[in-house]
Amino acid sequence: MPQYFSRRNLNFLLYEVFNATALNQYPRFSAHDRETFDMTLDAITQIADTYMYPYLREVDRNQPELRDGQVEVHPKVGEYLKAIGEAGLIGAPFSFEDGGQQMPETVAACIGYIAMAANNGMMYTGLTAGAADLIVAFGSEELKQKYVANMLAGKWQGTMALTEPQAGSSLSDITTSASPQADGTYRIKGQKVFISAGDHNHCDNIIHLMLARIDGAPKGTKGISLFVVPKYRIDDNGNKTRNDVTSTGVYHKLGQKGVPAMHLTMGDADDCHGWLVGEPHKGLPYMFQMMNGARIGVGMTGAAIASAAYYASLQYAKERPQSRRLDEKSALDSPQIPIIQHPDVKRMLLLQKAVVEGSLSLLIECSRYFDLSHAAEGEEKANSALLLDLLTPIAKTYPCEMGLVAVSNGLQVLGGYGFTEDFPLEQYYRDIRITPIYEGTTGIQGQDLLGRKVTMKGGKAVQLLFAEINKVISEAETFDELKPYAKKLQAELARVQEVTMALMPFAMQGQIERYLMDATLYLEMFGNMTIAWQWLKQGVAAKHALLTQSPEGDEEVFYESKIHTMKYFFHYELPKNLGLAARLKDNEVLTIAQEKEVVL
């Protein structure tokens, strides 16, 4: 089977860079050790190899169709759901009492990575886990008892039902209504669009975690409540009754064709029952707990698709002979060389590797902060939560936006063949395109970073991040080969600070639109700095291994390749911040709406 991820690289990140087993000192994770981590990764790898990767193309070519109100998806999806549910992998990070294994998210994130790299068209279980997590966190004991076990077993599908036709990025404007009933339930009425896995034929029930407004609720985001709205209502004896949720349409999409994006209509027959989760009007903060996890999950999807594309193009580049070295163009009697030996092809492969492994490193870092924000105590807990908050828009965006560039470079490595359906690159290029849109577009993430995260608690999160980065810089300075890169990262911190200071007066003066007008570019600049940090961190771990273990053969090449890719990132990717910083400090305003509309 072609390679789509590297277990060696995962081991490096988990055990050499992030010391994942150290998490086991916390009571929550004390049942785990390296053996349970490794067994978990083995289990998902076997499922991915058996049920997912081999059907990548087939699932793509047989997209979901709505027939007589029923959505039919590829039968392999059912086999996958059964296997992953039975292996206990959907709810691995859940508490024992909720049917989980108390697996650190640091490891659980790698489950998602392997699965998405194998076949991102089978993105069902992440949604189920997120929905179940919301019920566990905020739902009543009755809701927990009724829903969670079957969801974690892969028998019932979970969804997050936010978006409406008139309210995409603007959740303030959702209008789906919830009318209270005498029995404590609600009657739901409205429409939702783009609901991933919103209906399909390989589960016994669909459990929508849905946002709606209780009659008379305040306008805007402060009047939104969260409901459980199942496809089938279950009575106390376990009997199923069809709830009034109709599959009105299935979108045909550019990519991720294995999973249906549904248009749902609730309450056409005034009989759509919903159950309130937690308190009224607190739906949005609740949903954002799921949303933050989902954003990391989308970032991981981007990294995973880019990973599969990288290994596919790498294999091609090693095997495809074409032309000769530029210094030996006229040596026509010599055989053609593998294209990996051409500098421009090598550059495109290094770009991919730098994006994939830099992204993965950041995503595991974020998962570690997630674990610490739950399992640690006191300052460590609070600081980890702040760092996670700050890094979430970057961990969502960088792997998706730069993953898209990486996949496009992977396709380019194959030339004309990359454009054909004979190779999977064209599918990865289609599949990854949704990731900068899912769960808050890149524009929304930029506003989140600059408008909310950078300024929260008087800038404390940024201070904490810079302190973390400075730690890595200090470590790097102890290795001669890494010193120049420590220096470059130091300069980058100063650059980001300078740009932030240049923008801050607009925020102080309440010129919010001006402050945020180029927030997307700020996010890009901040992201490059963040990934440089992750690469220097990996460089330190690789250098440490080279000096202390004197590895040979493939192992030596692995570590040298890490350092080489780190250098690529600093020499080719990081300089992009020169242009971004110049733009961000430039005072010419061109995008704020004016009286005369200038774009024709």
Add this chain to the structure above:
Amino acid sequence: MPQYFSRRNLNFLLYEVFNATALNQYPRFSAHDRETFDMTLDAITQIADTYMYPYLREVDRNQPELRDGQVEVHPKVGEYLKAIGEAGLIGAPFSFEDGGQQMPETVAACIGYIAMAANNGMMYTGLTAGAADLIVAFGSEELKQKYVANMLAGKWQGTMALTEPQAGSSLSDITTSASPQADGTYRIKGQKVFISAGDHNHCDNIIHLMLARIDGAPKGTKGISLFVVPKYRIDDNGNKTRNDVTSTGVYHKLGQKGVPAMHLTMGDADDCHGWLVGEPHKGLPYMFQMMNGARIGVGMTGAAIASAAYYASLQYAKERPQSRRLDEKSALDSPQIPIIQHPDVKRMLLLQKAVVEGSLSLLIECSRYFDLSHAAEGEEKANSALLLDLLTPIAKTYPCEMGLVAVSNGLQVLGGYGFTEDFPLEQYYRDIRITPIYEGTTGIQGQDLLGRKVTMKGGKAVQLLFAEINKVISEAETFDELKPYAKKLQAELARVQEVTMALMPFAMQGQIERYLMDATLYLEMFGNMTIAWQWLKQGVAAKHALLTQSPEGDEEVFYESKIHTMKYFFHYELPKNLGLAARLKDNEVLTIAQEKEVVL
């Protein structure tokens, strides 16, 4: 019908920026005036509106299939070919004596732009024109008589048949053979892949302009000859006999699904007849005459797809209400605003407009140089040819690479809807992806620019270009509003010169691989400077119109929007050169093959 190009913008470029009617002073074009130009653009617009744009999605969704050795394409392709042939638009720039209208390429390029913007899946006629042009330029009178008229009438399809399975970018390595026969013809044997329009059911014959090696020819590019290899041989009485060219396969592709990319096999029955074009072993220089035109044509395809995507996303952005101004987020009683008023959306639209109209301007500039290189005399002729040579890799690459970024931004403007088949953005995103690969990948174009064009004739072409750019800078300096941009472009010239000088020693020392290792990035930097020149040129023309004509209403907005978009380019796009220049001057070598392979 939705807008897919702007005639107003074409008129601006043709008549206000490039003064196309001035070409009519040359004898070759003396039969033309603005009226004939306008009638030509009207004619293609009507054909595009009638036969092309309305079938964009349908042609995409019914891709060509090979059935019993016959390739079937969408029936609308046949109607389009008939209409455009009858209108005399395929061979418009050909000489009167060859059945053309001696239309300047400056105008003919706009025919291609409009057609490709309407439906780039119908790219048949550009190939036919290129093939016919080769026969006219280098073929015998007999070949001309036999083939050209039916090709220009749209009855016979032309192709360029270069690529072979083992020889993609490396034409040195083609192996298709040509054995001389007593009657002066050749027997052809071999395989060709990715032959666009290489077979289909809406023409009476397919005329391949094919590269092959005559038995005993020298190795490498100096042993390649050019042949006419028809699908049907025509005897002196006009009788048709099937030639031994077999359609072995049709590729299924990511995009441009309207046109089949064929795998062809010649000589399976030892009966594939070919006719030599021109002299033996000169096939590659001949083909490069067609290739240079084809490269400009591919650039135009990139600009055209990006154009259609721009107008589609612009329309959506004007109509789609979502959220409120960032300064008025809490004004929940006010209605949602059209998303074009959000700075980040405006930025994405300006990016698209800057790329589309900057690219189109460069492509028309190149077409004008083409016209002058044929119609002018003495130094003007020679200099125009040199400038065209220098700019061709940029005119091929910038509109395609940045067109791809533009289309992706267009899709992003639509959010989740952009990812669905309900809107055409997802198709444009697929269609444009081949353009950085067609007719020499971006990597090949970079090597052409830095390795050949920059150094040819002792750097004379670059000197000429800089003189042209300095002329525009001087004109811009006469307008207060443009002065800062004249200064920025001046600085950019200096930057590009500095980078070129930093690289030149490697070329002098024969370190060709080192010299060219980042040629793709050099091309990107040079491209940004080139498009800045085109934008300043447009800025000058717009400023001139505003001051001399005092336009009002839509006309005023048109010109102000030009200046606004020019500013966008200088403030947002040009700063990218800071990072590119930093990388190009950086001496760290990371991509040249080393003993230990560092990419895993």
